[in-house]
Amino acid sequence: MRKNIVAGNWKMNMTYQDGLALVSEITNMVADETLGANVEVVIAPPAPFLHSIGKLLSEGGRIHLGAQNCHQKESGAFTGEVSAKQLQSVGVEYVILGHSERRQYFHEDDELLSQKLKAVLAAGLKPIFCIGESLETREADETFDFLAAQLKNGLFHLSNEEFDQVVIAYEPIWAIGTGKTATSEQAQEVHAFIREQIARAYDAEAAQNTTILYGGSANAQNARELFGQPDVDGGLIGGASLKSRDFTEIIKSF
Template sequence: MRKKIAAANWKMNLTLAQGEQLINDILQAGIKLQEGQEVVVATPFPYLLKAKALLKNYPGFYVAAQNCYSEKSGAYTGEVSAEMLQSIGVDYVILGHSERREYFQESNAMLAKKIDVALAYGIKPIFCCGEPLEIRKAETQNAYVAKQLEESLYHLTAEQLKQVVIAYEPIWAIGTGLTASAQQAQDMHAYIRAQIAEKYGREAALGLSILYGGSAKPGNAGELFACPDVDGGLIGGASLVAADFTAIISKLA
């Protein structure tokens, strides 16, 4: 049974005090996770240790970094390595988010290196893929996403792939108020799973968690998560409001 995951991506938001309050509010909501369900909280780097301490006694709750560098160590001022993240007990790392690709020119080849270094230090990558609006309008989104998968993931062994979570983000639906329909989300998730099956086999594909990452909210999360190939969400803005995020967690199928 593959994991069902609600992952919060805070991006560059909140002070430490605000972040601590948000986590406490989520925990005090009394969420009862079912077997195979996880909540992942991706905080800014300065808050990771605090988030880890707050969540340590809550089974099923994990901490993620929002990025790591592609090299193990060295003269890379301002960067954070996977070894550093491992040393403070980080469980997951988001890699390839559309904002990183756009603003910091992260290529598929660089992301392949980041995937490798994260796995080398026992950190599970949440690998983001997805198409911009012009690609969706041209109806070439499948080929676009397939290239992202091929160039960043297909060098992995089947055993390594078991540690990876994929998050499909239709870039045109991030921060725009637009949301892919449940059918659009399901179609792409099914396509991604079929691509993985073709490369790694049916068993590997069926065990892979694929999250939806395009402006999911309490009002549409239930419909999205009910899709057979949607295994939860990578949540942005709604994860900054405790009531909204806990409502989304409750929709995990």
């Protein structure tokens, strides 16, 4: 059975002290909830906080540590960058790749993301690979062609064994930070399409085993309906992950 995952992407928010306090609150709240063995929680704080937050999480054991990005090289003269191997050494288990903000603001393309993907997998980490269309693409009725191309160019060069480690996050760009959210029917339609593409590229078993998250303004109010769709396996949560009560309510949606 594929995993259900709720992953909190803090982006460039929180001070160190506020981040530690937030994690302590979430850890205490989640520890009091009965989560199925199939549910995982991931927190992806800013890079400077990873080591300290990782130590807090290891004590509770209910939440896994994620990173928001990594460099494609294992080491070298790349000032300001962090490698997958370095992330692994401080307890990171998941790495977000291909987020629309990285694609838009830092011009990350399929070729670069392919290299990062290989680096993450080589370090024994699990990528959360993001895909998603803009409002213009959706209004032009080109959503499925666009997503099919992102999947083909970004992921489908992986071997079966490599692909088994991948989590996919569908993030409609028009719904990120805008307050707009895809309806549960829209989310299900796209997630089912993604699963169909996986089956074509690999096989039906791979399609059924792949965790596909929704990542567009999911919150405590709509998470239960979204996660109730047969092909929606959880969420990549932005703003709501910065509030302990909201994030915990989203986790409890399972």
